[in-house]
Amino acid sequence: MDLLGLPQARDGGRRRGRALSAQGPSTQVARTRRGPLDPRLLRHAPGARGHLVLEGAVALVQAAAIVAFAWFAGHAIGAVVQGAPPATVVPDLTLAAVAVLVRAAGAWLSGSLAPAAAARVQSQLRSAALARIGAHGSPAGAADTATALGRGLAALDGWFGQFLPQLVRTVVATPIVVVALWLQDPFSGIAVLVCLPLIPVFMVLIGLATERVQGEQWSATGKLARSWLDTLEGLATLRLFGRDRRAGARVDALSDEHRVRTMSVLRISFVSSMVLELAGALSVAIVAVSVGIRLVDGDMALGLAFSVLILVPDAFLPVRQVGAAYHASTEGIEASRAVLDLIEAPTLSDRPAATSGPAAGTGLVVDALEVRRGERWLPPVSLRARAGEVLVVAGPSGAGKTSLFAGLLGLAPARGTAALDGAALEPSRLAWAPQGSWDAVVTGTVRENLLLGAATADDARLRRALARAGIDVDLDARIEPATGGSLGLSGGQAQRVVLARALHRVAAGAVVLLADEPTSALDAEAERRVIAGLRAAAAEGAIVVVASHRPAVIAAADRVVHIGEAVLA
Numbered sequence: 001m002d003l004l005g006l007p008q009a010r011d012g013g014r015r016r017g018r019a020l021s022a023q024g025p026s027t028q029v030a031r032t033r034r035g036p037l038d039p040r041l042l043r044h045a046p047g048a049r050g051h052l053v054l055e056g057a058v059a060l061v062q063a064a065a066i067v068a069f070a071w072f073a074g075h076a077i078g079a080v081v082q083g084a085p086p087a088t089v090v091p092d093l094t095l096a097a098v099a100v101l102v103r104a105a106g107a108w109l110s111g112s113l114a115p116a117a118a119a120r121v122q123s124q125l126r127s128a129a130l131a132r133i134g135a136h137g138s139p140a141g142a143a144d145t146a147t148a149l150g151r152g153l154a155a156l157d158g159w160f161g162q163f164l165p166q167l168v169r170t171v172v173a174t175p176i177v178v179v180a181l182w183l184q185d186p187f188s189g190i191a192v193l194v195c196l197p198l199i200p201v202f203m204v205l206i207g208l209a210t211e212r213v214q215g216e217q218w219s220a221t222g223k224l225a226r227s228w229l230d231t232l233e234g235l236a237t238l239r240l241f242g243r244d245r246r247a248g249a250r251v252d253a254l255s256d257e258h259r260v261r262t263m264s265v266l267r268i269s270f271v272s273s274m275v276l277e278l279a280g281a282l283s284v285a286i287v288a289v290s291v292g293i294r295l296v297d298g299d300m301a302l303g304l305a306f307s308v309l310i311l312v313p314d315a316f317l318p319v320r321q322v323g324a325a326y327h328a329s330t331e332g333i334e335a336s337r338a339v340l341d342l343i344e345a346p347t348l349s350d351r352p353a354a355t356s357g358p359a360a361g362t363g364l365v366v367d368a369l370e371v372r373r374g375e376r377w378l379p380p381v382s383l384r385a386r387a388g389e390v391l392v393v394a395g396p397s398g399a400g401k402t403s404l405f406a407g408l409l410g411l412a413p414a415r416g417t418a419a420l421d422g423a424a425l426e427p428s429r430l431a432w433a434p435q436g437s438w439d440a441v442v443t444g445t446v447r448e449n450l451l452l453g454a455a456t457a458d459d460a461r462l463r464r465a466l467a468r469a470g471i472d473v474d475l476d477a478r479i480e481p482a483t484g485g486s487l488g489l490s491g492g493q494a495q496r497v498v499l500a501r502a503l504h505r506v507a508a509g510a511v512v513l514l515a516d517e518p519t520s521a522l523d524a525e526a527e528r529r530v531i532a533g534l535r536a537a538a539a540e541g542a543i544v545v546v547a548s549h550r551p552a553v554i555a556a557a558d559r560v561v562h563i564g565e566a567v568l569a
């Protein structure tokens with residue numbers, strides 16, 4: 001339930017808001033490119049920080065074990081080949097075996113830590129996201145939010161289990177192995193330093209392609225989820241009008257698109273693994289050839305040669321494995337970004353209040369407010385409304401009126417400034433009457449519907465709110481949205497119950513009343529009564545902002561703000 005007492009799933013402007021996603025400038029929202037480890041993850045999930053430290057310690061021990069094994073095993077093999085007595089080889093073989101056990105123990109410990117860390121981070125991110133939604137509403141639709149918090153967070157299992165340990169291992173172990181090679185054989189160290197950067201170059205080139213196709217695949221997943229949710233919610237209406245088969249065909253088409261995008265990701269993953277393996281094998285071969293030539297010339301000891309040959313693959317192995325693990329866990333990376341974007345979506349309360357200008361500190365001040373729907377920013381809107389005024393935001397259907405209200409309420413990402421009496425705009429000071437009827441009421445009595453978000457019941461104030469909304473019903477009568485209402489309410493009557501709830505919130509202390517198309521389903525007489533109720537609320541000191549294109553509402557306004565032209569989705 002949001003701050004206004006309305007369940008998020010029943011956002012009356014949600015469906016219309018999706019249609020508005022194609023409005024405004026054609027400029028795409030540029031997504032910030034981040035590395036494989038998003039620093040925001042460390043801020044919002046303390047468990048990730050602790051896991052990184054533990055993985056770093058394990059990687060350090062494993063790197064020491066790798067170097068020790070190569071040294072002792074190489075010299076033991078060289079001694080055996082040269083015919084040394086078995087007794088002189090046993091200590092080296094023992095130490096090499098100990099190094100193998102230490103390395104295996106490190107791998108087991110890393111694998112054991114990952115699932116617990118993934119579960120802990122998922123819980124922390126989910127809690128942070130739900131806290132943000134509870135305080136400010138979700139900046140995304142219900143389907144996108146459910147996908148991010150469900151499948152998205154579940155995808156972090158692979159990211160924590162495969163990619164993150166390998167990334168830490170690469171950062172810690174590779175420099176240690178290269179330094180050890182350099183100290184044992186400078187020529188081999190130089191060769192590794194020359195060849196090693198080739199693998200990251202291939203990784204970057206392939207990673208850019210992977211990020212693009214993975215982004216498209218995640219977008220297709222969200223599109224499929226939204227279409228499925230819309231079809232499921234409107235199934236009865238679709239069947240009534242004979243459009244259920246057409247909706248099913250659309251879901252099939254989106255499912256096929258999702259399949260194609262997924263296969264594209266897998267194709268690039270397989271190709272990238274082959275390229276990285278080839279680059280690593282060629283690099284190891286270069287060192288091996290140089291070692292063989294020097295052995296033939298007698299410029300290198302046999303034990304040292306075996307030690308270098310054992311150690312060289314481990315210089316390239318972490319880099320190759322981190323590339324393969326990256327492609328295996330790109331869904332988790334993309335999903336974590338979606339969840340972090342949801343957590344850090346801006347709200348109007350995060351922005352500085354207006355501190356200058358003729359209207360600063362004198363009512364509601366909105367300057368250059370832009371609201372994002374989908375991947376587009378709607379044109380900026382500026383307005384001023386003082387206490388006691390009725391301001392109408394006018395424009396044709398689809399012009400962005402509902403989106404403007406969503407931005408003010410914190411239900412959609414927005415940029416710009418919005419202030420109330422010189423202070424940051426807080427959703428708790430707003431009363432909202434969303435567009436729609438049955439989507440905005442809940443099962444229960446009329447009294448329970450009016451008291452959503454309020455702590456106490458004052459029947460006299462509730463009846464006055466109903467009267468101002470132009471409807472006369474019993475407070476104890478029940479409303480059943482799923483069946484059209486046991487009261488036999490029409491859509492217009494249910495719409496007025498929603499408006500009465502907002503009017504009651506104003507009477508209970510809210511300063512600004514936002515009413516989205518409050519008379520769209522009413523006849524002329526009912527519309528006249530609603531307008532009179534809005535004017536009465538303004539006369540008592542409220543700031544009334546109405547989104548409408550109805551001539552009677554516009555004529556009754558103190559001031560009118562016209563916003564952009566409609567753009568069909």
